[in-house]
Amino acid sequence: DIKLTVAVHGGRGTIRQGVIRNLVVRFELPAGLHIYGPPVPEGMIATEVQISGPEGFRVMMPELPPTEKLTLADIAELNVWHGTVDLIYPFYATGELASECRPLDAPSVEINVLVRYQACTESECLLPKTESFSLNLKLDVIDIPDISIHRGHGQRRGSYDGTPALRRLLARKARQNPVGVLLFFVKNLWLRLQALTRKLQIQRP
Known part of the structure; x- marks a missing residue:
């Protein structure tokens, strides 16, 4: 089975104004399975992560590990990940969400994460999957x-x-x-x- 987890690293999982934390989407793939990084040929599913939160929640460009090249007969060269794969999405809060000039609006906020991927072997592919996660993150003073x-x-x-x-x-x-x-x-x-x-x-x- 593929193990997929989503967690926030840094600051004990809290959000503070102007401080960058990392949201880590981790795949633990059994031997023989891989997932795809973009781009992919038509009919295949590249791994995609969508993150949403309240006003003032900003997600930066992801930090993705390098892919490996996989060449299959009659198919273009593919970008794949094997084993344990960490997709890192840095984020931070602006003054709309948490500010040093006013009390915190709420003790915590909800962040929603949607992950879409397709796992394959060198001979066949599993059905595409979409998994959703909700994280309740505490707001911290500065x-x-x-x-x-x-x-x-x-x-x-x-x-x-x-x-x-x-x-x-x-x-x-x-x-x-x-x-x-x-x-x-x-x-x-x-x-x-x-x-x-x-x-x-x-x-x-």
Whole structure:
């Protein structure tokens, strides 16, 4: 039997703003079986993984192991994986999902993973399979400097008072790009309103 698992590596399986974690789709293939990497001829199924999550959940380009070449009679050269195969999908959270400027919207979020593949020997193929997984991942707070914009949000606050540095930064940015500073505050307000909307939706029975 083919063993297929999906797990998050790093940070004890939590999601933090701006921190990259790895979602690992692992195939453990019995001897004699292989799965296909793209591209494949018409009629064959390349291994495909689809990952979805809430707003602010971002999946990066996958890190795939190198395939091996398999040549069969009357068929073009194929890209295959054997044995234990780890398909790695880095992901991270943006400010829409988790921000240092507001409390966490929810203790956890659900991530859905859909895996489609076809396993074959050198003489025959099994039927294509589609398997789905749901992961409930905890949202984690982040380490923040001790400045007013971060206080009271339940994040891990450092002991260093960053207020003087923040004032100097805002003054410098205001001189260089007044509109940009205004847009920063407008975006921050918009993110807070979006977070409040999501929180109310989660609490609604």
